[in-house]
Amino acid sequence: MKMGKEKKAELTTQQIVLLVILIASFMIMLLLLFRLNLKEQTQAEICHNSVILKEKSTFGGELNCKTSYVCISGGESCKEINPTKTIDINLNPKPTNDETKDDLVKKQVMKAIADEMVGCWWMFGEGKLNYVGGISETHCALCSSIKFDNTIKNEITYGDFFDYLSITKKTDSQTYMQYLFAVSDKKMLKSEYLGVYDLNSKIDLNKNNLIVTGRNSRNLAFFGEVLDPKVMPVYLVIDSNFPKLECKTFITKA
Numbered sequence: 588m589k590m591g592k593e594k595k596a597e598l599t600t601q602q603i604v605l606l607v608i609l610i611a612s613f614m615i616m617l618l619l620l621f622r623l624n625l626k627e628q629t630q631a632e633i634c635h636n637s638v639i640l641k642e643k644s645t646f647g648g649e650l651n652c653k654t655s656y657v658c659i660s661g662g663e664s665c666k667e668i669n670p671t672k673t674i675d676i677n678l679n680p681k682p683t684n685d686e687t688k689d690d691l692v693k694k695q696v697m698k699a700i701a702d703e704m705v706g707c708w709w710m711f712g713e714g715k716l717n718y719v720g721g722i723s724e725t726h727c728a729l730c731s732s733i734k735f736d737n738t739i740k741n742e743i744t745y746g747d748f749f750d751y752l753s754i755t756k757k758t759d760s761q762t763y764m765q766y767l768f769a770v771s772d773k774k775m776l777k778s779e780y781l782g783v784y785d786l787n788s789k790i791d792l793n794k795n796n797l798i799v800t801g802r803n804s805r806n807l808a809f810f811g812e813v814l815d816p817k818v819m820p821v822y823l824v825i826d827s828n829f830p831k832l833e834c835k836t837f838i839t840k841a
Contacts, residue, residue: 620760642716661738727834746786749773
């Protein structure tokens with residue numbers, strides 16, 4: 588009888604160990620499935636999806652788009668901002684025969700800005716989606732508010748930046764300029780766009796640099812006349828230049 592009880596107890600212990608292994612294995616499988624198939628959407632994806640739904644809906648719903656607060660950092664924190672994103676800049680890149688360290692740092696900074704512009708243009712449908720309604724007025728999306736830390740001191744003019752967009756590949760087949768503006772050179776940009784900029788002036792690293800896009804309302808018929816919606820391209824502006832965009836309504840949340 589004693590041996591039988593010990594055997595029964597030993598069997599129960601084996602069952603418990605097996606059960607623990609099965610539960611642990613099941614939890615690991617759930618974790619892997621969650622990571623592979625149920626990846627949490629980024630805020631950019633949430634915004635983009637809400638833009639698509641708004642465009643497809645007759646009456647529309649609420650856009651779910653938020654301004655991203657970006658710190659471009661060479662190693663320090665950005666003042667007066669609680670960043671939702673920090674982009675790190677290598678201040679000591681290895682110079683090449685053709686480019687100095689300063690050139691390479693500038694390229695990193697310009698790429699960071701260009702990528703934010705690309706993200707903004709993509710989120711709001713690349714100019715192809717009507718996501719606003721109501722009276723004909725300019726609806727603006729403040730995609731990004733960019734600050735620089737005190738280590739970023741490189742002088743970059745708007746002309747330098749648009750030249751960078753013209754010659755730098757976003758993909759193997761397309762430059763940043765071609766993706767954002769459907770032209771290959773800054774000279775081909777519309778005069779009303781370039782009118783916002785002094786191409787010889789420097790990007791002010793001490794101020795908020797804002798990335799903005801938008802459009803006016805969807806097609807409306809007034810007395811038989813159809814008003815075509817106007818797409819606002821992506822702008823990089825500081826606060827003082829913001830009024831030039833004539834924004835009436837903001838469709839992004841702070």
